[in-house]
Amino acid sequence: MRESGVGSQGVNVIRSFEVSMSSKLLRIALLATVAAGTPALTQCTAQKPPPGPAPRSPAPESLKGVLRVDTVARGLEHPWGVAVLPDGRLLVTERSGRVRIVEQDGRLSKPLGGVPKVLAEGHGGLLDIALDPRFSDNPLVYLSYAEPGEDGLAGTAVARGRLGASGLENVRVIYRQQPKVKGSNHFGSRLVFARDGALFVTQGDRFDYRDQAQNLASGLGKIVRINSDGSVPRDNPFAGQTDARPEIWSYGHRNVQAAALHPETGQLWTVEHGARGGDELNHPEAGKNYGWPIITYGIDYSGAKIGEGSVKPGLEQPVYYWDPVIAPSGMVFYTGDAFPDWKGSVLIGSMQPGRLVRLTLQDGKVAREERYLGGLGKRIRDVQQGLKGELYLLTDEDEGQVLRVTPAAP
Numbered sequence: 001m002r003e004s005g006v007g008s009q010g011v012n013v014i015r016s017f018e019v020s021m022s023s024k025l026l027r028i029a030l031l032a033t034v035a036a037g038t039p040a041l042t043q044c045t046a047q048k049p050p051p052g053p054a055p056r057s058p059a060p061e062s063l064k065g066v067l068r069v070d071t072v073a074r075g076l077e078h079p080w081g082v083a084v085l086p087d088g089r090l091l092v093t094e095r096s097g098r099v100r101i102v103e104q105d106g107r108l109s110k111p112l113g114g115v116p117k118v119l120a121e122g123h124g125g126l127l128d129i130a131l132d133p134r135f136s137d138n139p140l141v142y143l144s145y146a147e148p149g150e151d152g153l154a155g156t157a158v159a160r161g162r163l164g165a166s167g168l169e170n171v172r173v174i175y176r177q178q179p180k181v182k183g184s185n186h187f188g189s190r191l192v193f194a195r196d197g198a199l200f201v202t203q204g205d206r207f208d209y210r211d212q213a214q215n216l217a218s219g220l221g222k223i224v225r226i227n228s229d230g231s232v233p234r235d236n237p238f239a240g241q242t243d244a245r246p247e248i249w250s251y252g253h254r255n256v257q258a259a260a261l262h263p264e265t266g267q268l269w270t271v272e273h274g275a276r277g278g279d280e281l282n283h284p285e286a287g288k289n290y291g292w293p294i295i296t297y298g299i300d301y302s303g304a305k306i307g308e309g310s311v312k313p314g315l316e317q318p319v320y321y322w323d324p325v326i327a328p329s330g331m332v333f334y335t336g337d338a339f340p341d342w343k344g345s346v347l348i349g350s351m352q353p354g355r356l357v358r359l360t361l362q363d364g365k366v367a368r369e370e371r372y373l374g375g376l377g378k379r380i381r382d383v384q385q386g387l388k389g390e391l392y393l394l395t396d397e398d399e400g401q402v403l404r405v406t407p408a409a410p
């Protein structure tokens, strides 16, 4: 995995936390940094931008003995997104391009038919899954994924289809990020329905194209808002503007792989992968600029400074940020009864260091952070709430698992 910076002493190969790296690749990375005469540790000491007004995570230790974890299913190839069906079964995506139903006893269905072809490389592949808000009537399922194009190009896309006997039927692509570009990183992507029925699609800057996050004529580095048939809502912030894409909701985002709707305010909340030391909690509002890559709390994984610092008038500050990062993927606002003290909390999957992160919010600010499951040693890719308030977690690995999390016995 190579970040975009190329050091003066050669190509710096560094680990991006957003992808799992095999030990073989890690050895190659270490060899490359040694060969270039720039040991990774030297790069870690590069200067950080001055602190800004956003509160920084205190990086609490993982708590023990709070949660009970049961493995529901195993053998899923890098499971990425999970949706809970009205009957309690789970729909799970595998990054390689499959969707399966997980029965309540843990049995896995055969891969469902009708899933679009995906680019299963790097961060790419089949990503999130969401049910239509009127699923019981229409049974529509939405998938986000890295869509391959011509000449090695790719881009984030969203398809929807009806869940039927043979899998997904009448599948249609309802959204394509424009433009498609080369590379296999930073596709986002999470799908969140708003109360008005509009669909938020979180995306990434496609890694080598970070400046596009500030270009309103480009779909890269944007969160978009579309109708469930793919049309653009007339009240989108840039609708009718000739030099901007009408589907854009907010911009200046790096790579957003965690998103959920606040149960009381109906606002979209997101957590995005920053560069080193720059993961951010935001609640993206219509038409606003979230700064990337002009302002950030992170620095490049090469050690290079990014942009102009961490604060600039006219650019939004995050609600909260993580340094060191948590590599966030998957998020839910807890509304269940199984964990009474957790009502209203934000639960976030962390892939590195591999935790379940809980934020207590007060007046739109983070009042407290707690972390769990440190002993598990797993990268958590998604987190969703089950019908009885239990939680379902996906582990990001070759033989990935679906975990059920409930309170530990007192």
Ligand SMILES: [Ca+2]
Binding pocket: 252, 280, 290, 291, 292, 295, 296, 316, 317, 318
């Ligand atoms: Ca930001």
